[in-house]
Every structure is written in structure tokens, then in C-alpha cells.
Amino acid sequence: xxxxxxxILAITLxxxxxxGVLVRRNAIIIFMCVELMLNAVNLLLVAFSKMHALNPSxxxxxxxxxxxxxxxxxxxxxxxxxxGLAIIVMMYRNVHTVDVNFLNRLKH
Amino acid sequence: xxITTILFILLSVMAIGSAVxxxxxxxxxxxxxxxxxxxxxxxxxxxxxxxxxxAIVNIIVYAGAIMxxxxxxxxxxxxxxxxEPIKNYRLQLVGIVxxxxxxxxxxxxxxxxxVEHLVQTKDGDAGLIKVLGMNLFKNYVxxxxxxxVLFLSAMIGAVVIGKKDENVN
Numbered sequence: 079x080x081x082x083x084x085x086i087l088a089i090t091l092x093x094x095x096x097x098g099v100l101v102r103r104n105a106i107i108i109f110m111c112v113e114l115m116l117n118a119v120n121l122l123l124v125a126f127s128k129m130h131a132l133n134p135s136x137x138x139x140x141x142x143x144x145x146x147x148x149x150x151x152x153x154x155x156x157x158x159x160x161x162g163l164a165i166i167v168m169m170y171r172n173v174h175t176v177d178v179n180f181l182n183r184l185k186h
Numbered sequence: 187x188x189i190t191t192i193l194f195i196l197l198s199v200m201a202i203g204s205a206v207x208x209x210x211x212x213x214x215x216x217x218x219x220x221x222x223x224x225x226x227x228x229x230x231x232x233x234x235x236x237x238x239x240x241a242i243v244n245i246i247v248y249a250g251a252i253m254x255x256x257x258x259x260x261x262x263x264x265x266x267x268x269x270e271p272i273k274n275y276r277l278q279l280v281g282i283v284x285x286x287x288x289x290x291x292x293x294x295x296x297x298x299x300x301v302e303h304l305v306q307t308k309d310g311d312a313g314l315i316k317v318l319g320m321n322l323f324k325n326y327v328x329x330x331x332x333x334x335v336l337f338l339s340a341m342i343g344a345v346v347i348g349k350k351d352e353n354v355n
Contacts, residue, residue, distance in 0.1 A: 079194060081303040085296050087198050087231075091205055091224075093289040098209035100281030106214055106260060110221050113252065114205060117228055120244075124313075128235045128305045131312040138311040139321050145313060146326050148240055152247050153333045157340035159252050163259050164344040170263050 084125035091118035105166050105176040109159075116155050120148045190307050193234055201227035214260045218253055225249040235305070237313030 091114060098111035127144035130136055170176055201224050208220035225248045232241035311317050322330060 079190065079305045079307050081305050082296055082299065083194065083198075084305060086293055087201070089289060089292050089296075090202055093285045094202070094205040094209060096288070097282055097285035100284065101278045102209060104214060106256065107209070107217050110217060110256060111209065113248075114208070114221065114224060117225065117244075117248070120240075121228055121231055124232060124235055124237050124240060125305055127312055128237070128307070128310065129303050131310045132304055132306045138317050139325075141310075141312040142317050142321050143325075145237060145240055145318055146322055149243070149318075149322070150326075150329060150333065152243060153336070156247060156252060157336050159255060160340050160344045161347065163255055164347040167259060167262070168347050176263065 081125060081129050084122065088118045088122035088125070091115075091121070103177050103179055105169070105178050105181075108178065109162055109166070113155065113159070116151060120151055123148050123151075190234065193230075197227050197230045197234065201231070215257070218257050218260060221256075222249050222253050225253070232313075234307055235313065236308055236310050239313060239315045239318050 095111040095115035095118065098114070099108050102108055102111070123144045127141055130144075131138065131141040133141075166176060169181065173180060175181075204220045204223040204227065208217050208224065211217050211220060225244060229241045229244045229249070232238075232244060306312075
């Protein structure tokens with residue numbers, strides 16, 4: 079399998095996530111699109127790790143470094159989701175909406 | 187066309203189609219469920235690349251824990267009704283055009299690439315639990331411990347933010 083196919087797939091998923099962030103107004107869906115972008119990057123890191131696994135001069139330990147990074151990205155994403163959803167729930171409790179267009183008080 | 191290529195195309199179509207459905211569906215609950223399908227497709231890609239540990243962790247952490255948390259919040263706020271308000275179609279068009287241009291530029295740049303690198307599928311030791319565990323606990327043990335502190339601070343932060351503030355009201 080060529081690495082280009084994996085790059086194109088990851089870029090497509092990342093772009094769909096970016097379009098979602100730009101187009102949607104619901105704060106929860108914007109947050110989900112950020113998760114999708116993180117997953118596209120994870121997929122690309124694993125593909126690059128397996129690309130280096132074909133290099134005979136590198137040991138499997140060196141090739142698995144990228145997968146350790148994916149592991150840490152998942153750790154940070156889990157922490158981010160818990161705090162972010164707490165912020166969204168708090169926002170909903172105060173403003174009774176999750177529409178990002180109404181949440182522009184810092185602008186004024 | 188061998189079985190690996192067929193599986194790759196199938197999983198890619200599943201991932202991209204579900205991602206498009208996720209950003210285009212009206213109800214937030216449907217969006218969450220489509221995102222779960224995307225995560226399962228990405229786990230399938232990990233299995234195809236023989237990254238077994240990450241495939242299982244992706245299903246457990248993302249499709250299991252994180253998406254259930256999302257679903258829980260959506261249900262809690264009762265957002266199931268059609269809450270998407272006034273639409274600005276011109277702004278949506280601008281967003282789609284901007285994203286499409288980014289995709290076009292990067293894909294055309296990738297296609298120009300002359301060097302050919304292959305990706306190892308179906309076999310290889312790099313994704314096995316043994317190799318990953320040895321690497322994690324030998325070379326990356328300090329970041330691993332720091333991530334536990336990160337989790338502790340995230341837990342405290344979520345509790346502090348989510349607490350009802352009696353002084354204000």
C-alpha cells in the first residue's frame with residue numbers, strides 16, 4: 079500500500095472536520111469535529127510508523143515511536159473532552175443555548 | 187486487486203462517508219452515532235496496518251468512553267429537538283469552499299511527489315503490545331507519569347467547572 083493513499087485519506091478526514099468547525103453552530107458538534115481532526119492525525123502517524131517499519135536499518139522499537147505518540151494524543155484528547163464538555167454544560171446552564179453565535183459576550 | 191486493497195477502499199469509503207454524514211445531519215444524536223462509525227472505520231484501518239493495540243484502545247477510549255460522554259451530554263441538555271437556528275448560507279458556502287481549496291492544494295502537492303514509499307500492512311512487530319510496552323516503559327516513562335498528573339488536573343478541573351456556584355446566584 080502506498081503512503082500517498084494514507085496521506086490523502088487523512089487529509090480528507092481532516093478537511094471534513096475543518097469544514098464542520100467552520101459551518102456548524104452547535105458547540106457540541108464543533109467539538110466532535112475537533113475529535114475527528116485529531117483522529118485523522120492519529121491515522122497518519124500510524125501509517126508513517128508502518129512506513130518506517132519497512133526500513134530494515136530501523137528496529138521495531140524505533141518504528142513504534144509514532145504509535146506511542148498516538149497513545150499520548152489519545153490521553154490528551156480524553157482529558158480535553160472531560161474539561162470541554164464540563165465547560166459546555168456550564169455554558170448551557172447559564173445561557174440556555176449551545177449556539178456559538180450567541181456566545182459572543184467577550185466581543186463587547 | 188488483492189484483499190488488502192479492497193479492505194482499504196471499503197474502510198476509507200466508510201470513514202469519509204460517515205464523516206460527511208456527521209457534519210451534515212441535523213440532529214446532534216445522529217452526529218454522535220455517525221462519529222462512532224468513523225471511529226470504527228479508523229480502528230479497522232489500524233487492524234489493517236497491524237497496529238493491534240491502538241485498534242483496541244481506539245475502540246475502548248474513543249468509541250466507548252468519549253462518545254458515550256458526548257451522547258450523555260447531548261441527552262442531558264435535551265438537544266434532540268431541531269435546535270439549529272437561523273442559517274447563513276453564504277457563510278456555509280465560504281466554509282465549504284475554503285476547506286475544499288485546502289484539500290485540493292494538499293492533494294495536488296502530494297500527487298506531485300516522486301518518491302515512492304510503501305506502507306507495511308498485515309504483518310510487522312511495530313504495533314504489537316510487547317514492543318509498544320517495552321518502548322513506553324523504557325524510553326517514555328516520564329511522559330507517561332506526567333500524563334497521570336494531566337488526568338488528575340483534568341478531573342479536578344471538570345469537577346470545579348461543573349460545580350454549582352452558590353455565591354453568584
